[in-house]
Amino acid sequence: MRLGKPARVILAVVTGLILVAVYVPLFVVLVNSFSTSTSLTWPPPGFTLEWWGKAFQSAGAMEAVLTSLQVAIVATLISLVLGTLISLALQRFTFFGREAISLLIILPIALPGIITGIALNNFFRTIMGVPLSIWTVVIAHATFCIVTVFNNVIARLRRTGTSLEEASSDLGAGIWTTFRLITFPQLRSALLAGGLLAFALSFDEIIVTTFTAGSGVTTLPIFILNNMFRPNQAPIVSVIAVVLVVVSIVPIYIAQRLSGSEQQRR
Template identity: 60%
Template sequence: MTISRNARMFLAALLGVGLAFIYIPLSVVVINSFNASKTFSWPPSRFTTIWWTKALENTGVREALKWSIFAGLSATAIALVLGTCLAFAVSRYQFFGREVISLLVVLPISLPGVVTGIALNNAFTKQLGMSTGLLTVVIGHATFCIVIVYNNAIARLRRMGTNLQEASMDLGANGITTFRLITLPNLASALFAGGLLAFGLSFDEIVVTTFTAGPGIQTLPIWIYNNLFRPNQAPIVNVVAATLVVLSVVPIYLSQRLSQDSTTGGRF
């Protein structure tokens, strides 16, 4: 294509500006975690790794990390089962209300988190008389994770078609054997991408968590939020923040490695 040299240079410069906009703040977070100053000061006058060892020993951070992983894994497991069931039903059957279902499933991530949050809190505590805790957090997270698994699974099921399944059944395999040997292996990488994404979403979620976690439960985002405005905790918050920035490379790497259909890591 004929784009003049000047136009190319101009666009490259704009791309550079955009990437700088994206990466300067993230780099600041990482650099700041080595900042020796106890309170915020920029530029750092001295560097240290002491906050990293302190953060590793911090019981609040450890507890929060434990809750986050536990809630994320539970919500992902529920979402994998429910999302896959729903994807099979919508892609392979005709039934009344099918369109409504595909609209309903996106609702939890389309509505503002604060609306979902207060609705669930109201239902749990006022209507059902439950106390908020780990269970309510998992229910809340699973609700908006279903759509992620559903989207990944249904896209794959539509592309797969039913030919292979029919062939398997024609050759004498029953429904369970066909699912185990044909459908599931073909679906696996889509489910992996969906599960990864669902876990990432749950791990990062703060708004719904605020309203569904009781005072006893702190996930990592809630811990960060609660300590954000405490000046003496700033160095530990910086380390946790930097860790999360660095870890964000992992899912991108994994999905580029494992998923043949997209380079987007499943976020789209």
């Protein structure tokens, strides 16, 4: 399909406005992390690296980073295992209720975060009688991180088909041998891309975390929210926000590159 010149101009203008609306605020946060003002006035009266040094010396910030990393890593590992198993079950086998299960797997990523948070909070505290802790946060994050792994893996399974697996079975290979030598190599890049996206999704999640974290659990997004309006903390929060953006961009960029490379090879 070819667009006329007026349509291309309109499309370019709309795209430019959207990009400006998304990235100009991020640029402002980056500039404010170097500002000499403690109240983040604009334009900045001067520039300094003082806040970067204080941010990396902040025990609370470093503890929050470590907590976020722990939650994101464990949630990603759980998502990789469960997402892969569910994808194999739904793609390789036919049974009653398969479409309904597929819908239920995808639903958590479509629900508003506040709904998921309230539901999980009630489940942990009322039904299970479990105190909120870092493990309830991990389980909560895994519920929506599974979706990213599931979508990547099941899409790959649909493209690869079953011919190589059937040939492996015909040659006498067992289930685990076939999975190790045939299925897993075909899924490797999809698993890596799904895992990176799940990690990024978990690392900067705040709404569900707010409802499922105990009083002693502070992830990096919660630390930012708690310190945003405290005196002399705004520049440090800007530094941490910049770091959070970078940490979120890197896995998404790698996952995108992996998906693009896979499509080019095909």
